[in-house]
Amino acid sequence: MDAAAGTKADEIALALEEAIVSGDLTPGLVLRQEQLSERFGVSRTPIREALRRLAALGLVSFVPNRGVRVRTISRDELREAFVVRAELESLATELATLRMTAEDLAALEAAERCFSELTLRIRGGGSANDRGLVGEWVRANHAFHDVIYSAAAAPLVERLAKGARRTFLGQAVWAAGTEIDELYERNDLQHRAIQAAIAARNPQGARVMAREHVLASGRLLEAILDQVEARSRPRRRPRRSAA
Amino acid sequence: MDAAAGTKADEIALALEEAIVSGDLTPGLVLRQEQLSERFGVSRTPIREALRRLAALGLVSFVPNRGVRVRTISRDELREAFVVRAELESLATELATLRMTAEDLAALEAAERCFSELTLRIRGGGSANDRGLVGEWVRANHAFHDVIYSAAAAPLVERLAKGARRTFLGQAVWAAGTEIDELYERNDLQHRAIQAAIAARNPQGARVMAREHVLASGRLLEAILDQVEARSRPRRRPRRSAA
DNA sequence: TCTGGCATACTTGGATCCAAATTAGCCGAT
DNA sequence: ATCGGCTAATTTGGATCCAAGTATGCCAGA
Numbered sequence: 001m002d003a004a005a006g007t008k009a010d011e012i013a014l015a016l017e018e019a020i021v022s023g024d025l026t027p028g029l030v031l032r033q034e035q036l037s038e039r040f041g042v043s044r045t046p047i048r049e050a051l052r053r054l055a056a057l058g059l060v061s062f063v064p065n066r067g068v069r070v071r072t073i074s075r076d077e078l079r080e081a082f083v084v085r086a087e088l089e090s091l092a093t094e095l096a097t098l099r100m101t102a103e104d105l106a107a108l109e110a111a112e113r114c115f116s117e118l119t120l121r122i123r124g125g126g127s128a129n130d131r132g133l134v135g136e137w138v139r140a141n142h143a144f145h146d147v148i149y150s151a152a153a154a155p156l157v158e159r160l161a162k163g164a165r166r167t168f169l170g171q172a173v174w175a176a177g178t179e180i181d182e183l184y185e186r187n188d189l190q191h192r193a194i195q196a197a198i199a200a201r202n203p204q205g206a207r208v209m210a211r212e213h214v215l216a217s218g219r220l221l222e223a224i225l226d227q228v229e230a231r232s233r234p235r236r237r238p239r240r241s242a243a
Numbered sequence: 244m245d246a247a248a249g250t251k252a253d254e255i256a257l258a259l260e261e262a263i264v265s266g267d268l269t270p271g272l273v274l275r276q277e278q279l280s281e282r283f284g285v286s287r288t289p290i291r292e293a294l295r296r297l298a299a300l301g302l303v304s305f306v307p308n309r310g311v312r313v314r315t316i317s318r319d320e321l322r323e324a325f326v327v328r329a330e331l332e333s334l335a336t337e338l339a340t341l342r343m344t345a346e347d348l349a350a351l352e353a354a355e356r357c358f359s360e361l362t363l364r365i366r367g368g369g370s371a372n373d374r375g376l377v378g379e380w381v382r383a384n385h386a387f388h389d390v391i392y393s394a395a396a397a398p399l400v401e402r403l404a405k406g407a408r409r410t411f412l413g414q415a416v417w418a419a420g421t422e423i424d425e426l427y428e429r430n431d432l433q434h435r436a437i438q439a440a441i442a443a444r445n446p447q448g449a450r451v452m453a454r455e456h457v458l459a460s461g462r463l464l465e466a467i468l469d470q471v472e473a474r475s476r477p478r479r480r481p482r483r484s485a486a
Numbered sequence: 487t488c489t490g491g492c493a494t495a496c497t498t499g500g501a502t503c504c505a506a507a508t509t510a511g512c513c514g515a516t
Numbered sequence: 517a518t519c520g521g522c523t524a525a526t527t528t529g530g531a532t533c534c535a536a537g538t539a540t541g542c543c544a545g546a
Binding site for chain 2: 006007009010045048049052053055056057058064065077080081083084087088090091154155156157159160164167
C-alpha cells in the first residue's frame with residue numbers, strides 16, 4: 001500500500017509491520033530469523049533486511065548478537081506518542097483546511113458517514129466485544145484521518161503522523177476497552193466538529209479541535225489501560241472480594 | 244553516539260549517514276554496493292543492511308532492482324521539513340521549559356555562550372567562507388538545540404526533530420550562503436530569547452519563540468537557495484549584463 | 487541442595503555463490 | 517543515418533556456507 005513491493009524484503013517488512021500493529025505479534029515476542037524464513041518461504045537474507053527496516057522504523061528493538069523483539073512501549077512512551085501525534089495532527093488539519101478541494105471535502109464527508117455508521121452499529125447492537133467489528137471501526141477511524149493527511153498534501157507530516165499512530169497500535173488495548181461507549185460517541189462528535197471547521201475554512205479552529213481530539217483519545221486510552229491493569233493486577237493476590 | 248555499534252551494518256549506516264548529512268555524498272549520487280563494500284572493507288551483506296536502514300530513515304531512495312541513490316529533496320519538501328521541525332521544536336521547547344533542571348539550564352547557557360562566540364568569530368573575522376569554521380558553527384547551533392531536546396526528556400520528539408533537521412542538511416547550501424551576516428546575528432539573538440524564556444519558566448513564550456526561530460531559519464534558507472539558483476541558472480544563457 | 491565453571495547447542499553476523507533483472511553496446515534493417 | 521531488437525556485461529536480490537558470540541545444560545565442589 002505504501003510503496004516498494006518489488007523485493008521480498010520489502011513485502012516481508014510490510015507483512016511483519018501489519019502483523020505487529022494488528023497485535024498478531026505481541027510486544028516482547030522475540031523474532032527468530034530462521035523461523036520467520038520458513039514462515040515466509042525465503043532464506044534468512046531478506047528476513048534480516050526486513051528486520052533492519054522495522055528496527056529503523058522503531059517497531060522492533062535490535063540487540064546486536066541477541067536477536068530482535070517486538071518493541072514494548074512504556075506508559076511514558078505512549079503518552080509521548082499521543083502528544084506528538086496531537087502536534088502533527090494539528091499541523092495536518094490546518095494545512096488540510098487551507099488546501100482542501102471539493103473532492104477532498106466530499107471524501108471527508110464520506111469517510112465521516114462511514115465512521116458514523118460503524119459507531120452506530122457498535123453502540124446500537126451492543127456487540128461491542130465483537131473483535132471484527134471493532135477492527136472495522138478502527139480502520140474507519142484511520143480512514144477519516146487519512147483523508148485529512150491526503151488533503152494536507154504534506155508527505156512528511158503524513159509519514160510521521162502515521163508512524164506515531166502505529167506506535168500505540170499493536171498494544172491490543174483498544175479491544176480491551178470496547179465496553180466504553182464514551183469512546184465511540186465522543187470520537188464521532190469530534191470528527192464531525194473537525195469536519196465542520198474544515199468545511200468552514202477555519203484553519204485555526206480545525207487545528208485546536210484536531211489537537212483536542214487526539215489528546216482526548218490519548219487520555220481515554222490511558223484510562224482504559226488503568227482499568228485493564230487494575231483488573232489484571234490483583235491476580236497475583238488471589239483474595240478477591242467477588243469471584 | 245546514537246546506539247548500536249556492535250555490528251558492522253550499524254556502524255556503516257552511521258558512517259554513511261554522517262557522510263550524507265555532511266554533504267560528502269552529494270544528493271542524487273548512486274551508491275554502488277560493491278564499491279561501498281571495498282571502501283569499508285566488508286562484504287556486500289552488511290552494506291545492504293545499512294542501506295536498508297538509511298532507506299527506512301528516508302536518507303536514500305531505494306529503487307528495487309536499480310540501486311539506491313542519495314535522496315534529492317525538492318523545494319516543497321524543504322519547506323515542509325521546516326514546518327514540521329517548527330512544530331516539533333515548539334513542543335520540545337515547551338516540554339523543556341516545564342522540565343528543565345538547574346543543570347540543564349547551565350548546559351543551555353554554556354551552549355549558548357559557545358555558539359555566541361562562534362558567531363562573533365565568524366562575523367568579526369570576516370572569514371565567513373571558511374568551511375571549517377562554518378561547520379563548527381553549525382555543530383554549535385545543533386548543540387544548543389540538543390540541550391533543549393535532552394531537557395525535554397522526550398525521546399520520540401528528539402528522534403523526529405533530529406530526523407527533520409537531517410533532512411535539510413546535506414544539501415550543502417549553508418556554505419553557499421555564508422556571506423549572509425543576517426543569518427548568524429539573528430540566530431544568536433533568537434537563541435538568547437529562547438534561553439531567556441526558558442529560564443523565566445514561560446513555556447508558551449518559549450514555544451512561540453522556538454517556532455518563530457525555526458520558521459525564520461527556513462525562510463532564510465529559502466532565500467539563500469533562491470540567491471544561489473539565481474546566480475547559477477543564467478549560465479545556460481551566457482548573455483549577462485555585466486561580466 | 488545450591489552455586490560456579492565448563493562444554494555444547496543454538497542463533498546471529500558476515501562472506502561467498504548463484505540467479506534474475508537491468509543497462510549498455512552492437513548489429514541489422516529501413 | 518537512425519531506429520529497433522538482440523546479446524553481453526554489470527548490478528542487484530536471494531541462497532547457502534562459515535565464523536563468532538550467546539545461551540543452555542551438565543557436572544563438580546562446597
